[in-house]
Amino acid sequence: MKHRYILTVAMLAAWSSYALADAGEPSVLVTQTALRQGSLPRTVQAYGVVQASAGASRTVTAATSAVVQALYVREGEEVAAGAPLLQLKPSPETTAAYVQARSALKVAGQLAARTQQMAAQHLATAQQLADAQKAESDAKANLAALDAQGAAGAQVLRAPFRAIVLRLSATLGTLASAGTPLLELASAEKAVLKVGVVPAQAMLVGKGDVANVAAVGGDQRWPGTVVQRGSMVDPSTGLVPIEIALPPGHFLPGEAADATITVGKTEGYVVPHAAILVNDHGDTYVVQDDAMKARKVDVSVAGTHADEDVIRGDGLNPGQPIVLSGNYQLDDGMRMRVAKRDGKEAQ
Numbered sequence: 001m002k003h004r005y006i007l008t009v010a011m012l013a014a015w016s017s018y019a020l021a022d023a024g025e026p027s028v029l030v031t032q033t034a035l036r037q038g039s040l041p042r043t044v045q046a047y048g049v050v051q052a053s054a055g056a057s058r059t060v061t062a063a064t065s066a067v068v069q070a071l072y073v074r075e076g077e078e079v080a081a082g083a084p085l086l087q088l089k090p091s092p093e094t095t096a097a098y099v100q101a102r103s104a105l106k107v108a109g110q111l112a113a114r115t116q117q118m119a120a121q122h123l124a125t126a127q128q129l130a131d132a133q134k135a136e137s138d139a140k141a142n143l144a145a146l147d148a149q150g151a152a153g154a155q156v157l158r159a160p161f162r163a164i165v166l167r168l169s170a171t172l173g174t175l176a177s178a179g180t181p182l183l184e185l186a187s188a189e190k191a192v193l194k195v196g197v198v199p200a201q202a203m204l205v206g207k208g209d210v211a212n213v214a215a216v217g218g219d220q221r222w223p224g225t226v227v228q229r230g231s232m233v234d235p236s237t238g239l240v241p242i243e244i245a246l247p248p249g250h251f252l253p254g255e256a257a258d259a260t261i262t263v264g265k266t267e268g269y270v271v272p273h274a275a276i277l278v279n280d281h282g283d284t285y286v287v288q289d290d291a292m293k294a295r296k297v298d299v300s301v302a303g304t305h306a307d308e309d310v311i312r313g314d315g316l317n318p319g320q321p322i323v324l325s326g327n328y329q330l331d332d333g334m335r336m337r338v339a340k341r342d343g344k345e346a347q
Contacts, residue, residue: 035322058185085156
């Protein structure tokens with residue numbers, strides 16, 4: 001009886017030991033990826049408004065005193081090169097000045113011809129002839145200038161290039177003096193995104209840097225190039241102005257857009273964003289696979305781009321994989337089971 005009792009106890013102990021061994025230590029099913037050295041683009045984010053570039057805009061002014069007789073365009077309209085913009089009719093004062101200029105040229109021409117005849121008869125000096133000829137030349141130049149200004153009659157002003165009418169200052173019947181702005185044009189082919197960047201980040205931006213631009217609310221992004229970076233802070237915004245050249249045909253003047261400017265690269269270990277965890281103290285860390293056991297490593301995030309991060313840390317071991325999913329369940333020394341891509345446990 002005693003032997004049977006001892007045998008039973010031994011069998012129960014063996015079964016219990018087997019059950020515990022079979023159960024094993026607690027483990028977590030995880031996915032992993034290799035830790036690799038690399039780099040991510042270092043970028044500066046900026047927002048602004050699309051405008052005509054300084055070299056691609058033009059203000060159309062009245063060359064002489066005139067009345068706006070007809071308008072052929074509206075504000076915001078796109079016009080082809082050579083398209084009519086407006087028609088100007090000389091004002092009464094301009095018409096009078098033109099008539100006087102023609103009369104002065106006629107008189108100066110007659111005087112020059114008569115003086116030349118008299119000089120041939122030795123009745124006028126060479127200086128008198130030179131003065132008469134100069135007076136005729138001046139009268140011709142004055143009349144030619146008035147002709148060029150449209151003083152001879154009504155003239156149609158045309159678009160010098162394919163453009164968008166940014167601003168229309170003239171109204172029908174307006175009496176415009178010489179130099180009065182009538183409308184402002186911007187090239188439809190040349191636009192820039194004017195953005196503002198905080199000084200610390202603006203110092204990283206240089207002419208020629210590549211930018212990635214999208215209209216606010218738009219789905220597609222387009223390439224751009226930094227053409228100018230301001231050298232002082234705009235006191236009204238506290239930001240440094242930067243201009244980014246845009247590809248033609250994709251943006252409209254006045255449209256809001258954002259730009260991601262690439263200013264360099266950040267070197268380190270590149271990992272998916274899912275690998276980064278934050279502890280109760282707000283410090284970032286990752287979990288590495290140390291012979292199928294979890295090892296927490298404190299890291300700093302040096303850069304971010306899309307869904308990847310560049311991390312740095314003295315405790316990182318490039319030979320140990322990084323845990324991506326299931327990492328938040330792990331503590332130091334916990335066992336892991338690695339899942340395949342379909343989520344099943346690897347054999």
